[in-house]
Amino acid sequence: MAALGRVSRLLLGAAAPRSLPARGMAAAAAHEEGGARMWKTLTFLVALPGVAVCMLNCYLKAQHHHERPEFVPYSHLRIRTKQKVSVEVLDHLEQLALVDFRDSEGVERLQKAIQFADQLHEVNTDGVEPMDSVLEDRCLYLREDDVTEGNCTKELLENAREKVEEYFVAPPGNIPLPKLEERETFLQGSK
Amino acid sequence: MAAAVAMAARGCGGVWRRARQRGAGQPGPGPGPFPRGQRAVACNARGGAVPAGKSGLVPWVPVVGLEIHAQISSNSKLFSGSQVQFAAPPNSLVSFFDASLPGTLPVLNRRCVEAAVMTGLALNCSINKKSLFDRKHYFYADLPAGYQITQQRVPIAVNGSLSYSLCIDNKMSQMVTKTVRIKQIQLEQDSGKSLHDDTRSQTLVDLNRAGVGLMEVVMEPDMCCGEEAAAAVRELQLILQTLGSSQAVMAEGQLRVDANVSVHHPGEPYGVRTEVKNINSIRFLAKAIDYEIQRQIEELENGGTILNETRAFDSKLGCTVPMRDKEGKQDYRFMPEPNLPPLILYDAKSLPANMNHQQVINIDWIHERLPDLPSVKRKKLVEQYGILPEHSFTLLNEDGLAEFFESVVKQTQMKPKKVIGWILKDLLSYLKQHSLTVKESPVSSFLLADLLNLLEKKEISSPAAKQVMAIKAGNQKVLNKLIGLVQKKTEGRSNPVLVKQLLEKKLSE
Numbered sequence: 001m002a003a004l005g006r007v008s009r010l011l012l013g014a015a016a017p018r019s020l021p022a023r024g025m026a027a028a029a030a031h032e033e034g035g036a037r038m039w040k041t042l043t044f045l046v047a048l049p050g051v052a053v054c055m056l057n058c059y060l061k062a063q064h065h066h067e068r069p070e071f072v073p074y075s076h077l078r079i080r081t082k083q084k085v086s087v088e089v090l091d092h093l094e095q096l097a098l099v100d101f102r103d104s105e106g107v108e109r110l111q112k113a114i115q116f117a118d119q120l121h122e123v124n125t126d127g128v129e130p131m132d133s134v135l136e137d138r139c140l141y142l143r144e145d146d147v148t149e150g151n152c153t154k155e156l157l158e159n160a161r162e163k164v165e166e167y168f169v170a171p172p173g174n175i176p177l178p179k180l181e182e183r184e185t186f187l188q189g190s191k
Numbered sequence: 192m193a194a195a196v197a198m199a200a201r202g203c204g205g206v207w208r209r210a211r212q213r214g215a216g217q218p219g220p221g222p223g224p225f226p227r228g229q230r231a232v233a234c235n236a237r238g239g240a241v242p243a244g245k246s247g248l249v250p251w252v253p254v255v256g257l258e259i260h261a262q263i264s265s266n267s268k269l270f271s272g273s274q275v276q277f278a279a280p281p282n283s284l285v286s287f288f289d290a291s292l293p294g295t296l297p298v299l300n301r302r303c304v305e306a307a308v309m310t311g312l313a314l315n316c317s318i319n320k321k322s323l324f325d326r327k328h329y330f331y332a333d334l335p336a337g338y339q340i341t342q343q344r345v346p347i348a349v350n351g352s353l354s355y356s357l358c359i360d361n362k363m364s365q366m367v368t369k370t371v372r373i374k375q376i377q378l379e380q381d382s383g384k385s386l387h388d389d390t391r392s393q394t395l396v397d398l399n400r401a402g403v404g405l406m407e408v409v410m411e412p413d414m415c416c417g418e419e420a421a422a423a424v425r426e427l428q429l430i431l432q433t434l435g436s437s438q439a440v441m442a443e444g445q446l447r448v449d450a451n452v453s454v455h456h457p458g459e460p461y462g463v464r465t466e467v468k469n470i471n472s473i474r475f476l477a478k479a480i481d482y483e484i485q486r487q488i489e490e491l492e493n494g495g496t497i498l499n500e501t502r503a504f505d506s507k508l509g510c511t512v513p514m515r516d517k518e519g520k521q522d523y524r525f526m527p528e529p530n531l532p533p534l535i536l537y538d539a540k541s542l543p544a545n546m547n548h549q550q551v552i553n554i555d556w557i558h559e560r561l562p563d564l565p566s567v568k569r570k571k572l573v574e575q576y577g578i579l580p581e582h583s584f585t586l587l588n589e590d591g592l593a594e595f596f597e598s599v600v601k602q603t604q605m606k607p608k609k610v611i612g613w614i615l616k617d618l619l620s621y622l623k624q625h626s627l628t629v630k631e632s633p634v635s636s637f638l639l640a641d642l643l644n645l646l647e648k649k650e651i652s653s654p655a656a657k658q659v660m661a662i663k664a665g666n667q668k669v670l671n672k673l674i675g676l677v678q679k680k681t682e683g684r685s686n687p688v689l690v691k692q693l694l695e696k697k698l699s700e
Contacts, residue, residue: 096522098330132323132527140532142550145265145302148272149286156282156290156398166281167395170332172387 076119085111091180098177251454251491253484254461255420256412257371259427260405261437262381262445263306269380269404270297270340277443281397289402291336296530301552303378303404304347304534306436308557310406311348311376313430313564318554320536322347324378324528329521332396333383341407343525346377347534353410354566355426356584357418366581371423372411381405400444406437412451412461416484417477424448424473429565429587441472448476452483454491462487462497467511469503479504483511568593576600576607585615591629592619595636602640605647613643617660634660 090101090110101107153166162169265275273286288295311318323345326338351373356366383401385394408427414420428446431437439446453464467483470476482504487497502511537543539555563571569583572593578586586593596614600607618639622632642659645651651659677690 092522096524133529133532135529135532138532139550140299140534142301142304142552143267143272143298144549145267145300146272147267147274149288150273150284152285152287153280153282156285156287164393164395166283167386167397168282168332170385170394170396172389172392172394174330 076122085114087180095177249456251484251488252457253415253452253454253487254412254464255414255416255480255484256451256464257408257410257414257420257424258449258451259408259410259424260381260447260449261310261408261427261431261439263303263404263406264435264437264445265300265302265306265404267300267302268402269300269303269378271295271402272298273402275403276399279399281395282399284399285401289335289398297340297528299531299534300404301549304536304552305557306404306434307347307376307378307406308536308552308554309434309561310408310431310436311351312554312558312561313434314348314351314353314373314376314408316348316351316373316376318348318536319345320538320541320554321345322534322536324531324534325525326528328524328526331382331385332394333385333398333401335383335398335401339380339382340528340531341379342377344527346375347536348376349374351376353423353427353430355419355422356580357422358581366584369414369419369422371413371419374409374411376409377407379405379407412453417480420448420450420480421473421477424476425588426565428473433562433565433568435562450476450480450483452480452487453497454484454487462491463499465497465499465511466501467504468501468514469505471506475504475506478506478509479511482509486511576611578608578611582611582615585619586611589619589629595629595632598636599640599643602637603643603647605643610643613639617657621660 085107090107094100101110157163157166157168160168262275263269267273268275268286268289271286271288273289274284276284286295288297308318322342324340325343327341327343328338330337352370353373354368354370356368359365359367381400381403383396383398385396387394410423414423424446428439428441431439431446437445441447448470450467450470451464452467453462455462465483465487467479470479483502490497498513501514503514504511536552536554538553542553543551565587569580569587572578572583572586573580586596592614595618596607596611599614600610603610618632618634621634622629627633639660642651642656646653646656
């Protein structure tokens with residue numbers, strides 16, 4: 001409060017001409033008192049009553065007997081299959097997608113994702129044609145057979161880590177992921 | 192590049208090490224089950240069992256199916272606007288989409304769709320009015336996106352047939368017509384090219400070919416030997432070239448063939464099949480298939496088993512070697528291509544009223560404008576000129592020969608049946624001897640017609656006419672003989688060099 005008073009005094013001092021310092025100080029003091037009174041009023045007349053009203057509301061609501069909504073055993077929320085994904089499948093996935101499950105948390109995340117997707121099985125899709133894209137009713141645009149692109153060798157090779165005479169350089173073939181036994185992976189332990 | 196380079200076969204994938212095509216690969220089992228140059232397998236006329244093998248007791252039935260990739264002849268690629276050209280500076284015909292840079296999307300090329308529809312119609316397929324695009328995932332350096340856009344579930348054309356003829360007993364006297372069923376034709380992207388640099392243990396990748404449109408023609412396993420497969424591919428090549436949908440030159444990689452081969456006893460289920468890749472010409476195709484059939488028969492008769500593997504054909508050794516890459520089944524994780532809606536084609540009945548003309552492909556419109564297929568052309572030649580069917584095959588097999596023949600017939604009074612003899616025996620053999628194409632023939636159709644007219648009017652004799660043709664075709668010995676004759680006439684007073692010059696000048700007119 002004192003600091004606030006000082007700041008307001010400084011401001012008012014700067015604004016008002018020097019010939020009237022005394023009046024400025026008095027005005028500042030008056031302002032200061034006015035600000036505090038306002039907040040005091042607000043607290044006792046608005047905030048505290050408001051809190052009291054809310055408390056009353058809660059008490060009354062709690063008194064009124066609440067009926068629980070009817071329990072519906074939705075099957076998609078009751079999928080209990082805790083089918084674990086086998087180590088062979090996990091190894092296969094690591095090879096295919098070059099993804100590293102890293103630790104049990106990664107595998108658990110995969111498990112949860114599969115369970116989440118399994119909810120779809122609850123829907124009866126007999127006789128329904130599968131939709132593979134929300135674009136399926138759009139028109140596929142056909143382009144005329146004209147040469148409009150190319151000739152940007154320099155730009156394309158700019159990001160290449162290694163290049164030889166305008167060719168991209170790659171290792172001499174796919175470097176195979178070592179077999180499960182030879183790799184250092186978390187999956188080995190879970191076998 | 193001075194280092195040994197080889198084209199990598201397409202379609203390999205996964206995280207397996209790829210075998211090299213030349214040099215590094217180990218040769219097949221020993222010197223091969225049969226010496227090269229010998230025709231190993233002869234299908235009988237009915238294309239049935241082959242009574243080969245050591246025991247010779249129970250016949251083996253070979254089964255051959257083909258997967259053919261034909262590069263579509265178009266100005267730009269299937270899903271991008273970069274140019275399609277065979278030889279160009281590396282990575283100069285590559286757009287951002289071909290290099291699979293983020294933020295790029297595929298835009299389908301109308302011409303490629305038309306080419307596929309034309310080919311489907313020519314092969315008696317039913318065209319799917321709604322076809323879908325899928326992604327086929329595998330990892331390789333020449334496939335920058337990590338997947339290839341293809342049509343696996345619902346391709347553009349299905350259930351067709353291809354009729355081809357082959358001659359029995361190599362005599363060209365008896366031709367038999369066979370049919371192979373076409374399972375489907377689909378549009379797909381080509382991959383880039385990998386050049387293997389073994390010395391520096393690296394692969395150089397050129398993406399000029401990445402994204403070029405391909406038509407994959409999948410044939411049912413209705414064939415039984417290399418000869419049938421070669422004849423079928425030759426006929427398909429002629430059809431594609433006639434339609435203009437592909438130039439189908441195997442040497443330039445515009446037509447690539449993979450063969451699936453298996454053997455079994457009649458009445459038993461099909462045997463395990465192997466896939467043979469890296470076949471660079473029709474001749475090698477027949478060889479590779481015959482070798483593989485023989486290898487499988489020998490293996491099974493010796494009590495071994497056939498692995499479901501991919502093998503590469505080594506043209507130098509004339510045998511197939513395992514491609515060590517392809518152990519285990521590939522899982523391509525097919526998924527619908529999310530960036531492309533279904534491809535809708537129309538016919539005269541279903542043509543939409545108020546759509547932009549350029550956005551509509553009308554199957555019937557294309558059907559009306561199909562050119563005469565080779566089989567139709569042959570029939571017309573036989574009917575119009577009274578030549579034998581075998582002759583019509585030879586005429587169409589050589590590029591430009593049929594036109595040459597027709598042009599000569601127009602300009603000469605000699606009967607077509609006699610003209611054909613001159614064309615096929617004399618002209619063609621000279622051209623083959625000197626490795627010339629019909630277009631490069633030193634004897635023009637006008638000249639030949641003239642010569643044959645003289646022959647008809649009996650002004651010159653047949654052997655003389657043959658000699659003139661020989662001279663014209665550049666036979667040096669006959670030219671010297673002429674010089675000798677001139678010398679005799681002038682009783683040695685003429686300058687031989689001058690005579691030679693004068694004669695050559697005369698002949699070049």
